[in-house]
Amino acid sequence: MSVQPNLGLLCFFPYRALEGRVLAALAEAGFDDMTLAQGRIAARIGERGTRLTELAEQAQVTKQTAGFLVDQLERAGYVRRLPDPTDGRARLVCFAERGRAAVAVARRVEAAVEAEWTAHLGEESARALRESLTRLREVTDPWR
Amino acid sequence: MSVQPNLGLLCFFPYRALEGRVLAALAEAGFDDMTLAQGRIAARIGERGTRLTELAEQAQVTKQTAGFLVDQLERAGYVRRLPDPTDGRARLVCFAERGRAAVAVARRVEAAVEAEWTAHLGEESARALRESLTRLREVTDPWR
DNA sequence: TGACGATGGTCAGCTTATCTGACGAGACTG
DNA sequence: CAGTCTCGTCAGATAAGCTGACCATCGTCA
Numbered sequence: 001m002s003v004q005p006n007l008g009l010l011c012f013f014p015y016r017a018l019e020g021r022v023l024a025a026l027a028e029a030g031f032d033d034m035t036l037a038q039g040r041i042a043a044r045i046g047e048r049g050t051r052l053t054e055l056a057e058q059a060q061v062t063k064q065t066a067g068f069l070v071d072q073l074e075r076a077g078y079v080r081r082l083p084d085p086t087d088g089r090a091r092l093v094c095f096a097e098r099g100r101a102a103v104a105v106a107r108r109v110e111a112a113v114e115a116e117w118t119a120h121l122g123e124e125s126a127r128a129l130r131e132s133l134t135r136l137r138e139v140t141d142p143w144r
Numbered sequence: 145m146s147v148q149p150n151l152g153l154l155c156f157f158p159y160r161a162l163e164g165r166v167l168a169a170l171a172e173a174g175f176d177d178m179t180l181a182q183g184r185i186a187a188r189i190g191e192r193g194t195r196l197t198e199l200a201e202q203a204q205v206t207k208q209t210a211g212f213l214v215d216q217l218e219r220a221g222y223v224r225r226l227p228d229p230t231d232g233r234a235r236l237v238c239f240a241e242r243g244r245a246a247v248a249v250a251r252r253v254e255a256a257v258e259a260e261w262t263a264h265l266g267e268e269s270a271r272a273l274r275e276s277l278t279r280l281r282e283v284t285d286p287w288r
Numbered sequence: 289t290g291a292c293g294a295t296g297g298t299c300a301g302c303t304t305a306t307c308t309g310a311c312g313a314g315a316c317t318g
Numbered sequence: 319c320a321g322t323c324t325c326g327t328c329a330g331a332t333a334a335g336c337t338g339a340c341c342a343t344c345g346t347c348a
Contacts, residue, residue, distance in 0.1 A: 006257075007257075010274065010278060010281060015153075037333075062337085064297090064337090065334065072333095110152065113152065125276050129277070132273040136157065138264070140162075197324080209306050234314090
């Protein structure tokens with residue numbers, strides 16, 4: 001590891017820390033059957049449901065892998081697959097009750113962690129950090 | 145995905161982008177047998193060599209997994225295991241010639257990507273971003 | 289309007305990455 | 319120097335990923 005880590009690596013530490021905290025909190029709250037890979041797929045499901053292909057693209061895995069993970073999420077009661085009214089081939093992966101409950105836990109932890117980080121950095125730096133990262137997303141996230 | 149992604153998720157996009165660019169450049173340069181998991185271990189090898197246990201801790205995998213990946217890196221000629229002069233049980237995972245060549249490629253890409261990002265954000269914002277992330281590391285990276 | 293290429297998803301089979309548990313050899317500590 | 323801890327490996331199981339092949343439906347354009 002270099003003396004002065006590059007920006008990408010510096011981004012990695014907070015990301016991994018948050019992911020770990022959320023997963024731990026989920027496990028603590030009784031959602032202890034959700035794995036990291038499942039969570040990464042679930043985190044990309046929109047409020048009105050998301051197609052499998054889209055989940056796969058955003059998570060950067062093949063649609064087969066995404067399907068495999070959604071199968072598990074479905075069996076565990078986190079999501080359901082509903083027919084897409086606008087396309088007979090497609091189905092929308094939507095949160096079920098249990099999934100919504102898990103999302104609520106995740107959101108709470110995210111907010112708590114963010115508050116800790118803001119306290120550590122100071123309001124103004126945290127605001128600037130968020131803004132820079134949002135702008136960086138324009139050139140690093142192929143999905144808008 | 146929320147309308148306003150949390151800080152952790154915002155950190156994820158640049159991280160993944162950089163990782164992808166580095167891996168692609170390595171493949172292009174003839175290091176096309178290195179996988180993402182191997183790269184994540186290799187990225188943590190220090191100049192004077194690093195113990196397997198330490199690699200495992202920093203990459204947050206078990207030492208068995210780290211050993212498995214180092215085996216492959218060794219077979220591919222990227223690293224060697226040398227006895228640790230200070231501890232008869234331990235061995236130091238060190239870069240071999242091929243590994244050093246790959247690191248040089250990775251460093252070049254990292255610098256190029258960072259330059260792109262700095263151009264996108266502006267000098268001052270990029271500097272502030274690096275500083276905030278470095279401070280955030282204090283509370284998100286258990287390995288300082 | 290109907291043939292055809294593109295798209296959404298699944299099935300099958302394989303490889304890679306990861307874990308838990310057990311263990312032996314060497315180091316450390318009282 | 320006995321007991322205990324640490325470093326690494328072996329063995330076996332499981333999770334997570336890939337490629338290739340395939341079918342049904344959509345959309346387009348001749």
